[in-house]
Amino acid sequence: MAGEVVIRAQELTKRYGTTVAVDHIDFDVRAGEIVGILGPNGSGKTTTILMLLGLTEPTEGRAEVAGFDPLRDPLEVKRRVGYLPDSVGFYDGLTARDNLAYTGRLAGLSRREIDERFAEALVRVGLPDVGRDRVGTFSRGMRQRLGLAEVLMKRPSIAILDEPTATLDPHSTQEFLGMIRGLKADGTAVLLSSHHLDQVQSVCDRVALFNRGRIALSGSVTDLAQRVLGGGYVIDIEARGAGVREQLVGIPGIVRVQVLGPELYRADCERDLRPEIARRLAPASQLLGIRFAEPSLNEVYTRYFDEVRHAA
Amino acid sequence: MRRRGSPFTGVGVVLAKEAADYLSGARMWVLEALVFLTAIAAAYAAILSIRANIGESPFLFLRLLTMAQDPLPSFIALLGFLIPLVAIAIGFDAINGEFSRRTLSRVLAQPIYRDALLLGKFLAALVSLTIGLLSLWLLTIGLGLLLLGLAPNTEEMVRMLGFLVATIAYGGVWLAVAFLFSAVFRAPATAALAALGVWLLFALFWSVVTPLVATLIAGPREGIFGPNLAYLQTALALDRISPNTLYSEIALALLQPSTRALGPVLYSQVQGALLGAPLPAAQSFLLVWPQLTGLVAAMILIFAVAYVAFQRQEIRA
Numbered sequence: 138m139a140g141e142v143v144i145r146a147q148e149l150t151k152r153y154g155t156t157v158a159v160d161h162i163d164f165d166v167r168a169g170e171i172v173g174i175l176g177p178n179g180s181g182k183t184t185t186i187l188m189l190l191g192l193t194e195p196t197e198g199r200a201e202v203a204g205f206d207p208l209r210d211p212l213e214v215k216r217r218v219g220y221l222p223d224s225v226g227f228y229d230g231l232t233a234r235d236n237l238a239y240t241g242r243l244a245g246l247s248r249r250e251i252d253e254r255f256a257e258a259l260v261r262v263g264l265p266d267v268g269r270d271r272v273g274t275f276s277r278g279m280r281q282r283l284g285l286a287e288v289l290m291k292r293p294s295i296a297i298l299d300e301p302t303a304t305l306d307p308h309s310t311q312e313f314l315g316m317i318r319g320l321k322a323d324g325t326a327v328l329l330s331s332h333h334l335d336q337v338q339s340v341c342d343r344v345a346l347f348n349r350g351r352i353a354l355s356g357s358v359t360d361l362a363q364r365v366l367g368g369g370y371v372i373d374i375e376a377r378g379a380g381v382r383e384q385l386v387g388i389p390g391i392v393r394v395q396v397l398g399p400e401l402y403r404a405d406c407e408r409d410l411r412p413e414i415a416r417r418l419a420p421a422s423q424l425l426g427i428r429f430a431e432p433s434l435n436e437v438y439t440r441y442f443d444e445v446r447h448a449a
Numbered sequence: 450m451r452r453r454g455s456p457f458t459g460v461g462v463v464l465a466k467e468a469a470d471y472l473s474g475a476r477m478w479v480l481e482a483l484v485f486l487t488a489i490a491a492a493y494a495a496i497l498s499i500r501a502n503i504g505e506s507p508f509l510f511l512r513l514l515t516m517a518q519d520p521l522p523s524f525i526a527l528l529g530f531l532i533p534l535v536a537i538a539i540g541f542d543a544i545n546g547e548f549s550r551r552t553l554s555r556v557l558a559q560p561i562y563r564d565a566l567l568l569g570k571f572l573a574a575l576v577s578l579t580i581g582l583l584s585l586w587l588l589t590i591g592l593g594l595l596l597l598g599l600a601p602n603t604e605e606m607v608r609m610l611g612f613l614v615a616t617i618a619y620g621g622v623w624l625a626v627a628f629l630f631s632a633v634f635r636a637p638a639t640a641a642l643a644a645l646g647v648w649l650l651f652a653l654f655w656s657v658v659t660p661l662v663a664t665l666i667a668g669p670r671e672g673i674f675g676p677n678l679a680y681l682q683t684a685l686a687l688d689r690i691s692p693n694t695l696y697s698e699i700a701l702a703l704l705q706p707s708t709r710a711l712g713p714v715l716y717s718q719v720q721g722a723l724l725g726a727p728l729p730a731a732q733s734f735l736l737v738w739p740q741l742t743g744l745v746a747a748m749i750l751i752f753a754v755a756y757v758a759f760q761r762q763e764i765r766a
Contacts, residue, residue, distance in 0.1 A: 190558055192764045212454035212560040220558035226551025230470075242462045243559035284555070 141168045143295050143326045144189060148198035151184050151350075158184045160350035161198065168294065171317065171327040173337035175438065176347030182330045183223075185347075186297055189328075190220055203294055216244065219288030223300035223330075225280055229273030233264070236272055237287050244291050251290070258286035262316060277304040285316055296320050297328045302336055314340050338434040346438070348445065354437075362432030365441050370406040371430040373397070374414060378422030388417055403430055452562070459561030463569025464576070471539060471577035480535045481581050484528075485588070491527050492589050494518035496596045508727070510601040511608060511704045513593050524589070525700045528616060529693060530652070533623040535581070537644040539574050540627030542637035544759060549637065554764050567759050571628055571752060578620045586613050607730045608703045615703070615737070618744040619696040623648065625751035632759040651691040659687040681713045692747060695740040702737045711736060 144166035151159040159181040166172045174182050187193040189202050191211030200207055203217040227236045234255055241251040259265050262282040267275070275283065281301060288296050298317065302310045310333075317340050320327050331337050337344060338358055345355040354361050362371075374385065377400050385394045385404055390413070393405040404414070411427050418424050471477050495516040499509055506512055517523040522530075544567070547553040557563060586609070594600060601609070626647055630640040650658075663684035664670070670680050688694045702708045706727030710718070728736070 187554075187764060192554065192557055209451070210453045211562070212458060215558060215560040218558070220555070222551070222554045222558075224551055225555060226553075227555075228470075228550065228552060230474075239462070239466050240556065240559050243459050243556065243561055245560065287555070 142166070143168050143203055144328065145201045146185070146189070146198070147200070149185065149188060149195055149200055150197035151181075151188060151193065152196045157350050159188070159195075162347075162350075162352045164345050164352060164355060166295070166326050166328055168326050169321060169324045170343065171321050171329060171341045173341035173344040174328065174330045174347060175332070175334065175337060175344055175434075177442070180347040181350040182347050183299060186220075186299055186328070186330065189297065190215065190218060217294050219291045219293035219296045219325075221281075221284045221288050221296070221298045221301050223303055224277075225284035227272040227275075227280060227283065230271060232269050232271055233259070233275075233283055234268040237283070237290060240287055241290055246290070254290040254292070255286075258289040261289055261319065262286045263312060278306065278309040281305060281309075281313065285313070289320075293325060295326045295328070297330075299330045300332065301329070302331065302333060310336065334434040334438055338431075344434065346441065348442075353445075354441065358432055358434050358437070361434070361437045365437045365444075366432065370409055371432060372404045372406055372409075372411060372414065373426075373428055373430040374402045374404060374418070374424070375400055375426035376402065376418055376422045376424050378418075381418065381422050384417055384421065385414065388413060400425065454560075454562070456562045456564040457568070459559070459565040460569045460572070463561070463566055464573045467570050467573030468576050471573060472580065476538060477577060477581075480538055481584075484531050484535060484581065485585060487521075487527050487531065488524055488585055489588065489592065491517075491521045491524045492592055493596070494521045495524065496593065499597065508605055508706060509597060509599060510590070510593055510605045511706070513589065513597075514609070514612070515700075515704045525612075525697075525704060529619075529696055529700070532578075532582075532616060532620045533648045533652070533693075536574075536578060536620045536623035537627045537641065537648060539578065540571075540624045541631055541641040541644055543570050543574065543628050544631040544755075545635050545637050545640055546631070548635055557764055563759060564756070567628070567632075567756055571624065574624050574628075575617070575621055578624065579617050582613060582616055582620065604706075604730050608706070608733065611730075611734060611737075612700060612703050615696060615699040615741055615744065618741065618748060619692060621748040622692045622744055622751065625748045625755060629751055629755035629758065632755045632762070651693050655688070655691045655693070659684050662687055676713075678713065685712050689740075689743070692744060695743050695747075699737045699740045699744075702733050702740075706730075706733060708733070708736070711740070 142165045146162055146164050148161045148163065149159060150157070150161050162181070162185065174185070176182055184193060188195050189200055189207055191207035191214050194208060202214045205213040207214045231239075237255055238251050241255070246254065255268065259268060262285050264279060264282050264286065267279065272280065272283065281304065285301070301317075302313050305313055314336055317327060317329065329337065329341060343355065343357055344361065345352045346361070347353070354364065374381075381402060382394055382396060385391055385402060388410060390407045390410050391404045392407060395403045397403050404410070415424055415427060492513055495513050495518055498516055498518045499512055514524045517526065521527075547556065556566065590601065590609070627640070627644045630643040631637070634640040634643060660670070663680050667679040667683040668677055670677055698711045702711060707725050709722065709728060
């Protein structure tokens with residue numbers, strides 16, 4: 138059901154001896170939503186994923202995935218979750234079909250279901266003709282696509298993708314992101330771990346920023362931008378005429394104006410000043426366009442960790 | 450907290466896939482070819498020798514397995530030497546290979562427990578080894594039938610079947626050792642070296658170590674009034690820690706029916722016995738029962754340690 142919470146973590150904690158890998162985190166993911174998890178290496182992203190899959194036991198706290206406790210009912214959880222690890226591995230000596238048939242049989246699919254879903258999944262990931270080829274001959278990009286085909290074959294209600302585009306070229310990355318959007322369109326909840334902030338921003342509804350085992354920030358990119366970058370309303374203005382910048386600076390509520398190009402300006406505002414800007418520019422200049430600027434996740438991420446470093 | 454769902458879910462799928470991999474893999478073919486060639490050569494040499502003295506024993510087929518003909522050792526000596534190597538070669542990368550191929554997290558993300566993966570892999574390796582040994586066993590009997598022109602009698606068949614079971618259990622012990630090191634060490638080469646080290650210890654050095662330790666524990670071999678019984682019993686107990694000793698004792702008792710005891714025998718125990726007369730097969734089986742159960746127990750125990758080691762490992766992609 139759309140909007141239903143399908144992943145819930147409460148006070149989830151994992152310690153290895155004295156090292157705290159994940160420290161009392163809380164978050165949830167809803168059906169049909171793509172949630173990105175970000176953070177530096179060693180910040181607890183993969184450990185969190187492994188706990189959600191029941192592959193690692195939490196030290197404290199609890200998780201609920203597709204309505205089941207991964208610690209108590211790992212098999213039920215794994216029946217409903219498709220997982221694509223980073224740098225996914227296959228049995229090189231086996232064909233693509235044999236590799237996926239093996240995990241399909243482990244997932245409880247019948248031979249007929251495997252045949253049907255395998256062909257369909259290969260088409261969706263753009264590898265329709267490689268079923269009989271040995272995986273040893275595949276490029277990294279093809280392996281990642283095959284990994285996603287495995288997830289699709291399972292028809293999961295939740296897909297957990299751990300750095301799925303880390304080894305892909307730009308063109309394949311764009312195609313892969315399209316496939317992730319396709320999962321969302323199917324109603325699948327997606328938990329996406331990645332270091333590529335622009336990619337996360339382009340597909341995710343919400344993001345959670347991990348730092349030292351904790352979730353430092355979470356929400357939509359706009360929410361995070363307001364909290365980290367301050368101000369909150371960034372407006373891009375396209376206008377032709379003399380003295381546009383000066384006119385913008387004179388509007389009360391505009392904190393800063395940047396010139397991005399010959400006829401392009403960016404204004405950091407205290408509130409939504411689009412009507413006021415349009416009214417003020419109209420007499421002397423030609424207004425070509427005005428819209429909210431998309432805050433950059435990259436900027437949020439960089440600013441946040443700069444502040445953390447300075448605070449330390 | 451108790452986990453729900455059977456730990457055996459998926460064992461059959463893992464077993465089928467792994468057995469197919471083992472049986473069709475180049476590694477298995479090379480190993481089988483090595484064992485077949487050497488063992489058949491030993492059996493053939495024994496047959497040539499037996500044909501020259503065909504009336505000497507009522508158990509000609511058993512002599513096929515026990516008789517050595519220079520320069521080749523006997524069939525059972527070759528098996529005792531080669532089976533551990535085959536088992537180690539099959540199992541040394543069973544678990545760490547999944548790590549290095551990065552397939553472990555992908556497989557364990559399917560609805561199975563680790564228990565099923567480990568058990569399925571072990572059973573697949575044991576099944577592959579059994580198929581190889583069974584083929585060798587049938588081939589040897591066929592060779593005997595062709596070249597000796599005689600069929601084995603029932604008692605010989607029973608004894609040879611018992612020996613086959615013991616050989617599988619012996620291979621199982623070394624498979625478990627290989628699996629243990631493959632779960633403990635992430636590098637397959639390290640696991641193979643460690644397993645080979647244990648094999649070398651028992652195959653070559655154990656017979657050197659046991660007299661020294663037995664002397665430390667029970668005193669010198671010879672006492673004032675003759676052999677020191679405490680020493681002999683201690684040395685034998687230490688010897689029997691080695692699976693090689695257990696296996697060779699089983700082979701001796703089952704394939705040489707005249708064997709009446711597997712350890713020091715007191716004069717009072719052999720009074721009235723017809724020395725050299727063969728024991729019935731049932732009596733021979735009773736004689737080797739502790740050794741056979743010892744091999745099976747060792748296999749289960751070592752596998753259990755491998756299981757614990759694997760359960761404690763973190764699964765990272």
